[in-house]
Amino acid sequence: MDLGTGLERYTERDWQTTTEGTVRLALIGLGWWTVDVAIPAIEDSDLCETTVLVSSSTEKAQNLADEHGAERGLTYDEYHDGVAADEYDAVYVGTPNAYHLEHVETAAALDKAVLCEKPLEATVERAEKLVAAAEEADIPLMTAYRMHTEPAVRRAKELVESGFIGEPLQVYGNNTQPVLEMIPDPDQWRLNPDVTGYGTSVMDLGIYPINTARFVLERDPVDASARMRSEHEAFADVPDEFASFTLTLEGGILLSCTASQNAQTDTHLKIIGTEGQLELSPAFHGEATLHVSKGSLRAEIEETDFEATEEMREEFDYFADRVLTGAEILPDGRHGLDDMRTIRAIYEAADRGETVEIDLENER
Amino acid sequence: MDLGTGLERYTERDWQTTTEGTVRLALIGLGWWTVDVAIPAIEDSDLCETTVLVSSSTEKAQNLADEHGAERGLTYDEYHDGVAADEYDAVYVGTPNAYHLEHVETAAALDKAVLCEKPLEATVERAEKLVAAAEEADIPLMTAYRMHTEPAVRRAKELVESGFIGEPLQVYGNNTQPVLEMIPDPDQWRLNPDVTGYGTSVMDLGIYPINTARFVLERDPVDASARMRSEHEAFADVPDEFASFTLTLEGGILLSCTASQNAQTDTHLKIIGTEGQLELSPAFHGEATLHVSKGSLRAEIEETDFEATEEMREEFDYFADRVLTGAEILPDGRHGLDDMRTIRAIYEAADRGETVEIDLENER
Numbered sequence: 001m002d003l004g005t006g007l008e009r010y011t012e013r014d015w016q017t018t019t020e021g022t023v024r025l026a027l028i029g030l031g032w033w034t035v036d037v038a039i040p041a042i043e044d045s046d047l048c049e050t051t052v053l054v055s056s057s058t059e060k061a062q063n064l065a066d067e068h069g070a071e072r073g074l075t076y077d078e079y080h081d082g083v084a085a086d087e088y089d090a091v092y093v094g095t096p097n098a099y100h101l102e103h104v105e106t107a108a109a110l111d112k113a114v115l116c117e118k119p120l121e122a123t124v125e126r127a128e129k130l131v132a133a134a135e136e137a138d139i140p141l142m143t144a145y146r147m148h149t150e151p152a153v154r155r156a157k158e159l160v161e162s163g164f165i166g167e168p169l170q171v172y173g174n175n176t177q178p179v180l181e182m183i184p185d186p187d188q189w190r191l192n193p194d195v196t197g198y199g200t201s202v203m204d205l206g207i208y209p210i211n212t213a214r215f216v217l218e219r220d221p222v223d224a225s226a227r228m229r230s231e232h233e234a235f236a237d238v239p240d241e242f243a244s245f246t247l248t249l250e251g252g253i254l255l256s257c258t259a260s261q262n263a264q265t266d267t268h269l270k271i272i273g274t275e276g277q278l279e280l281s282p283a284f285h286g287e288a289t290l291h292v293s294k295g296s297l298r299a300e301i302e303e304t305d306f307e308a309t310e311e312m313r314e315e316f317d318y319f320a321d322r323v324l325t326g327a328e329i330l331p332d333g334r335h336g337l338d339d340m341r342t343i344r345a346i347y348e349a350a351d352r353g354e355t356v357e358i359d360l361e362n363e364r
Numbered sequence: 365m366d367l368g369t370g371l372e373r374y375t376e377r378d379w380q381t382t383t384e385g386t387v388r389l390a391l392i393g394l395g396w397w398t399v400d401v402a403i404p405a406i407e408d409s410d411l412c413e414t415t416v417l418v419s420s421s422t423e424k425a426q427n428l429a430d431e432h433g434a435e436r437g438l439t440y441d442e443y444h445d446g447v448a449a450d451e452y453d454a455v456y457v458g459t460p461n462a463y464h465l466e467h468v469e470t471a472a473a474l475d476k477a478v479l480c481e482k483p484l485e486a487t488v489e490r491a492e493k494l495v496a497a498a499e500e501a502d503i504p505l506m507t508a509y510r511m512h513t514e515p516a517v518r519r520a521k522e523l524v525e526s527g528f529i530g531e532p533l534q535v536y537g538n539n540t541q542p543v544l545e546m547i548p549d550p551d552q553w554r555l556n557p558d559v560t561g562y563g564t565s566v567m568d569l570g571i572y573p574i575n576t577a578r579f580v581l582e583r584d585p586v587d588a589s590a591r592m593r594s595e596h597e598a599f600a601d602v603p604d605e606f607a608s609f610t611l612t613l614e615g616g617i618l619l620s621c622t623a624s625q626n627a628q629t630d631t632h633l634k635i636i637g638t639e640g641q642l643e644l645s646p647a648f649h650g651e652a653t654l655h656v657s658k659g660s661l662r663a664e665i666e667e668t669d670f671e672a673t674e675e676m677r678e679e680f681d682y683f684a685d686r687v688l689t690g691a692e693i694l695p696d697g698r699h700g701l702d703d704m705r706t707i708r709a710i711y712e713a714a715d716r717g718e719t720v721e722i723d724l725e726n727e728r
Contacts, residue, residue, distance in 0.1 A: 003366075003369075003374070003665075004370070004522065004523045004526040005366040005367075005370070006366065006367025006368070006369070006370045006371075006657070007656060007661060162369070164371065182634070294369060294371070295669075297375070297665070298664075298668055299663065299664065299665040299666075300663065301661070301664075302661075302662050303661055304660045304661075354569065
């Protein structure tokens, strides 16, 4: 039965091209996300193994390496010097935004594949250099959009492709979290424009609905409008404690988003079409639940064990699958660069108080 | 996409064999169900039309006929005399249980197709006569199990057939309602054994999980165990104000049910398999919602406009479809008779305090 088959393959890895082989990873930047989410995800993966951990201090790196059965702990300097380069095949760059470039440049020099966290860098210019470094060295480069391998998102994409909701018309996205409660430090890097880049809420959170809508709808943005404000003193150096922005996507679809680093956690993506509606709620940080409605039909589907760790496991295995077989990476460096250009336009639109055109085709 | 296709055809009439033609109906017995549910359902149907209403008084029948645009109001005597027999093609028997036989006998004599409410009659013996009358006259006879054309039930059946939940192991059913609140009359026919038959809660409510489980699982009962009690004085003449019964179905599946005419409304059918679980909750009186779970997957699907009227519309159109094309009727008279024999075994098991064998194959 179709419904049964559809549910049966809900978490099927329809992207998978191999189940053979192992990619040995060096993890660069040992913040809470790398330690609490990425390391367990890799342990749970089929095709990845953590062999090297890289951090600012030898002690921290080595202690975590011992704790998690990795072979080596290295400092950033040792990594840049190529120490133990034969002990890993690829690097995961999980450092603050403005340090991505240097780590990718080293990976390129060492001929290692790269999985780089999003946003790709702090600015468009630095992200362009990052992509150029990878392309010149001809290493695989993936931007770490874990929504691309999130089952609820993939099923939503297929429903849109099948015409289930008719023509998509309008999209609403939200991504908010209380970053000062999560990390009680007003001087954290996400609030420092030298490290985070253009700002914090759109760079770190708004990027989720932007990229997920692009992926699900296969439409790129053509212009941006935005409003932003910062009131809390910890947000004094960034413009977007609160942000609201609208992107016009190809074909005139409007993507209206809100994002804030100083609000209670909520993640949501809602796609309204001529005949039906899809909602991911929650959408972006694990436990994604797909709500479908069409006429008087209502369906709700969730995978209860799909937390952030499972999302990262799928992402790591997708990356490893591509590295092992050489198959195309969808969210590659240029795909991540498109979002950087879009985000720059959003900050520019907020700053100028007017709609800013985005011409990705020409900028590529 | 499979999931989309499955949802797309959620309410598809996969049973339909024609969209042409009209069956003109005489409705016999104008209680609240016929007036409030059946008449609007027929108005909403594709293949049915109400032309004649039959009741105890000419006045009641004619008033309702005028109100609902039917051609004629008749008394039961006039119906039995064949008055206006050329103005209808089929009859819907919605009278109390013990009057079904006489109305079906007349329909058989008049060569009219019959859709007869469940339970088929007050006792097995009378139900056997009813089926014999229809078979001797070679008229189509359907038992009015509207769960057979309820989309949620049909999709559940397909999920079981596809192996989605593995091997079905155990079933729980409940059907309760506060009949004295719904019809505030302690002398109502459902509490009178001369009219209702063996009892009230199993006859009127327990029949839902019994028949729906048979339909979904395609397994017949092989034995019955039961406990019953009546305490309220209005239930003095029937054994089952409260009933709990277990049927062993073919293959050893246990169907455990509760039913009561003196409890708050709740309807539920839960099928547990080796690999997953299906639940209809609510199950039997409109707004049926299908809950599916398998491993960590949870799905919930409902058709919000599927009230009792929509269920009856589907049932009437199914009946008309079969009458018009001569295609096989699944819940025919013999199918309804099987449930009468099962129900008799349940009352007998409660009375004797022991498990009673059911040998439908031999009794047929």
